[in-house]
Amino acid sequence: MSTPRQVPEELWNELEPLVPAPPSHAQGGRHRANDRTLLDGMLHVLWTGCPWRALPREVYGPWQTVYDRFAEWKRAGVFEQIWARCLHLYDGKQGIAWEWQSADGTFVRAPTGGKRRRAQSH
Numbered sequence: 028m029s030t031p032r033q034v035p036e037e038l039w040n041e042l043e044p045l046v047p048a049p050p051s052h053a054q055g056g057r058h059r060a061n062d063r064t065l066l067d068g069m070l071h072v073l074w075t076g077c078p079w080r081a082l083p084r085e086v087y088g089p090w091q092t093v094y095d096r097f098a099e100w101k102r103a104g105v106f107e108q109i110w111a112r113c114l115h116l117y118d119g120k121q122g123i124a125w126e127w128q129s130a131d132g133t134f135v136r137a138p139t140g141g142k143r144r145r146a147q148s149h
Contacts, residue, residue: 032070032071038116039063041112042112043063045109047105060096065096068082069097071086071087079091079093
């Protein structure tokens with residue numbers, strides 16, 4: 028297994044304000060897991076390609092907690108905000124050549140084919 032990675036402190040300071048405030052626990056409830064640790068767990072899944080269930084519990088806590096926070100942030104649009112913030116930071120440090128962009132794609136035939144419908148020429 029690869030070494031766990033962490034979001035650098037400088038970057039976390041930029042991203043933390045984008046994370047939604049935790050719900051009130053005025054009536055009690057469990058202590059909320061650390062957002063930064065859970066983000067590191069989410070990124071671990073991306074970096075390694077491992078399934079959620081394979082997250083090292085001793086590093087990130089229960090996989091269900093990491094996944095639940097991922098789903099919560101996804102619904103709240105947090106990842107789009109993180110993406111935009113990271114682009115802004117990268118553009119400020121390295122610069123992005125916005126005038127030059129490309130796209131890549133793949134077209135694959137359907138495995139069972141299908142009837143082609145062509146206009147009849149008379």
